[in-house]
Amino acid sequence: MTSRAVLSAGSNLGDSRARLAEVVEALGDRVVAVSGVYVTAPWGGVEQDDFVNRTIIADSEWSPREWLAFCRECERAADRVRQVRWGPRTLDVDVISVEVDGAAVRSDDPELTLPHPRAAERAFVLAPWLEADPDARLWTPGGERPVAELLEALPATERAGVRRDAEQTR
Numbered sequence: 659m660t661s662r663a664v665l666s667a668g669s670n671l672g673d674s675r676a677r678l679a680e681v682v683e684a685l686g687d688r689v690v691a692v693s694g695v696y697v698t699a700p701w702g703g704v705e706q707d708d709f710v711n712r713t714i715i716a717d718s719e720w721s722p723r724e725w726l727a728f729c730r731e732c733e734r735a736a737d738r739v740r741q742v743r744w745g746p747r748t749l750d751v752d753v754i755s756v757e758v759d760g761a762a763v764r765s766d767d768p769e770l771t772l773p774h775p776r777a778a779e780r781a782f783v784l785a786p787w788l789e790a791d792p793d794a795r796l797w798t799p800g801g802e803r804p805v806a807e808l809l810e811a812l813p814a815t816e817r818a819g820v821r822r823d824a825e826q827t828r
């Protein structure tokens with residue numbers, strides 16, 4: 659069984675770039691592709707500092723729940739404290755999608771909804787994902803759509819808030 663996950667990592671508190679690099683490092687040779695670093699305007703209406711975001715594609719034999727557990731463990735290691743919804747954080751790692759043996763997993767479980775229900779609205783997820791996989795596709799309520807098309811469909815202001823950082827770290 660091969661399980662491929664798309665993970666979105668974001669941070670806007672502390673040494674954000676280091677926190678994102680640690681997620682990539684923790685995945686080790688499971689990493690298939692990883693975007694560069696994006697500096698992104700805060701999404702969700704809370705006034706706060708810009709985030710840095712990266713999208714990571716990785717393979718393992720983990721179940722969807724085990725991918726979520728991995729994300730939680732990364733957040734715990736970064737001393738993430740849950741405060742304001744969509745507010746500042748040292749590290750947020752979301753499971754955007756999981757494919758098991760090539761088939762997209764779909765779930766409406768509130769503990770792990772797949773694909774991530776807000777991914778299609780978030781340029782900070784779609785832009786780095788597209789860099790990591792130009793052929794990426796995502797299930798939406800309207801069917802399976804190319805990520806490139808979903809990104810194009812977002813308001814120009816949303817897309818303008820997402821900038822690829824020149825400095826690339828691994």
Ligand SMILES: Nc1ncnc2c1ncn2[C@@H]1O[C@H](COP(=O)(O)OP(=O)(O)OP(=O)(O)O)[C@@H](O)[C@H]1O
Binds near residue numbers: 750767774
């Ligand atoms: N695909 C998913 N990836 C990560 N968490 C998920 C997913 N689907 C459901 N959840 C649940 O969402 C809950 C809240 O997660 P979290 O605190 O990271 O939310 P958030 O990052 O503030 O907001 P958002 O979910 O909009 O990104 C977690 O308890 C988790 O179980």
Ligand SMILES: Nc1nc2c(c(=O)[nH]1)N=C(CO)CN2
Binds near residue numbers: 698750782
């Ligand atoms: N740009 C950006 N905005 C956010 C982010 C994030 O990672 N990037 N994460 C949030 C928490 O869910 C809320 N808002």
